[in-house]
Amino acid sequence: MIIDTHCHLDDMRYDEDIQEVLARAKAKGVEQFIIPAADPKTLQRAVNLSERFDEIYFAAGVHPYDASNYDRAFLEPFVEHAKCVAIGECGLDYYRLPKEPEAIEKEKKLQKEVFIDQILWAKELQKPLIVHIRDASEDSKEILEEYAGEEGGVLHCYNADESLLSLASRNFYFGIGGVLTFKNAKKLINSYPKIPKEKLLVETDAPYLTPHPHRGERNEPLYTTHVLEKMSILSDISIEEMAKITTNNAQELFKL
Ligand SMILES: [Zn+2]
Ligand SMILES: [Zn+2]
Numbered sequence: 001m002i003i004d005t006h007c008h009l010d011d012m013r014y015d016e017d018i019q020e021v022l023a024r025a026k027a028k029g030v031e032q033f034i035i036p037a038a039d040p041k042t043l044q045r046a047v048n049l050s051e052r053f054d055e056i057y058f059a060a061g062v063h064p065y066d067a068s069n070y071d072r073a074f075l076e077p078f079v080e081h082a083k084c085v086a087i088g089e090c091g092l093d094y095y096r097l098p099k100e101p102e103a104i105e106k107e108k109k110l111q112k113e114v115f116i117d118q119i120l121w122a123k124e125l126q127k128p129l130i131v132h133i134r135d136a137s138e139d140s141k142e143i144l145e146e147y148a149g150e151e152g153g154v155l156h157c158y159n160a161d162e163s164l165l166s167l168a169s170r171n172f173y174f175g176i177g178g179v180l181t182f183k184n185a186k187k188l189i190n191s192y193p194k195i196p197k198e199k200l201l202v203e204t205d206a207p208y209l210t211p212h213p214h215r216g217e218r219n220e221p222l223y224t225t226h227v228l229e230k231m232s233i234l235s236d237i238s239i240e241e242m243a244k245i246t247t248n249n250a251q252e253l254f255k256l
Contacts, residue, residue, distance in 0.1 A: 002228065002243050003032040003250040004221035006089075006130065006156055006175055006203035009056065010035050010045040013207045013218055022053065025221040029243065031055055032256060033221055036089040036130045038063035040071070043078055050083035057256065059086035059130045064093040067114040072121065079125065085254040086153065087122040088130025090115055092143075095134045111136075112143065119147040128253050129153030131172075137161040144170065154201055154253065160188035168199045173253055175203040178211030178219065181230045192234050201253070202227050202246045 004025070014021055025033070035058040037046035046058040060078040062070045078084060092111050097104050122129050128151045133140045140155075141164055152171025158164050160179075168174075174195045179185050204211075204227070206219035211226040225239075232242040250256065 001032070001247050002028075002030040002202065002224050003034070003247050003256065004030055004204050004206070004224050005034050005154065005201045005250050005254070006036055006177070007033055007206040007219075007221045008035060008208070009033060009049060009206070009221075010037055010042055010058075011207050018049070021220050021222075022055070025224075026055075028222045028225050030221045030224050032057070032250075034059060034085060034130075034254065036061070036086075037078075038089045038132075039066055040069050040074060043075075047078060047081060047083070050081075057083050057085045057254070059088045060084050061086075061088040061090040061118050061130070062114060063089055063132060064091055064111045064115070065096075067111045070114040070117070072117065079121075079127075084127075085256065086128045086130050087118050087125070088153070089132040089156065090118040090129065091132035091134075092136035092140045093132060093134040094136040094139075108139070112139065115140075116143060116147055119143070119149075122151065122153070123147070123149030126151055131155050133158045133161075133164070135159065137163055140164070141167065144172070148172075152253070156203060156205070160185075160191045162191045162194065165191070165194055168196050173199045173201045173249060175201045176227060176231060177203045177205050178209040178223065178227060180234075181211040181226055182215075183212070189234065192231075197235065197245055198249060200231070200246055201250055202231065202243075 156175035210219035
């Protein structure tokens with residue numbers, strides 16, 4: 001059994017054929033799915049899917065791009081839902097910052113405040129975090145080291161920064177996705193073997209970051225198999241063993 005630990009099945013691009021998407025995934029052994037619902041405007045869509053399909057779980061939180069819309073009171077009922085397995089995706093993303101130095105500082109400050117609040121909340125609820133990090137490794141690491149609880153979480157989009165690997169000792173896992181299959185993924189391919197096996201998770205981030213050989217198409221959870229294939233080559237173990245390891249890790253982290 002394979003678990004896609006990060007797929008945006010609440011995206012409108014699956015409205016027409018969600019049932020076929022799930023069936024195709026299951027035919028390849030991908031049997032459970034976690035939607036990191038991080039946009040307050042569409043959170044209810046993820047909840048609806050988790051109520052409609054037993055095999056779908058979700059996380060509730062606010063993505064750094066939506067930091068200005070963060071509101072704990074609004075999120076509360078979602079976080080208490082029986083199918084909510086984590087807080088996220090939350091984190092820091094400095095990829096698209098404003099131009100003026102003052103605006104940059106303001107944006108970073110807001111993202112940090114919202115990130116820290118979600119970390120503290122997760123700790124209170126004893127839930128793991130789904131963390132999105134882009135071009136913000138240093139600040140993210142500092143914040144996680146200072147505030148994260150024992151539940152830890154998963155780091156995704158982490159730019160393959162080796163500086164983040166030490167977070168494994170704080171119970172942070174590393175979500176490996178389609179980028180590992182890209183020809184220009186040298187950095188990730190180099191850091192991948194340094195991640196402890198017991199801290200590896202597999203994800204698609206569907207509909208984004210479609211793995212080779214499907215680049216350019218809409219991504220789907222079934223393509224976790226391409227990621228696992230590449231992981232198994234780099235780890236020098238069978239795909240079946242790789243699937244077993246990552247599934248055990250996901251079950252442990254998300255208590256599935
Ligand atoms: Zn993300
Ligand atoms: Zn995502």
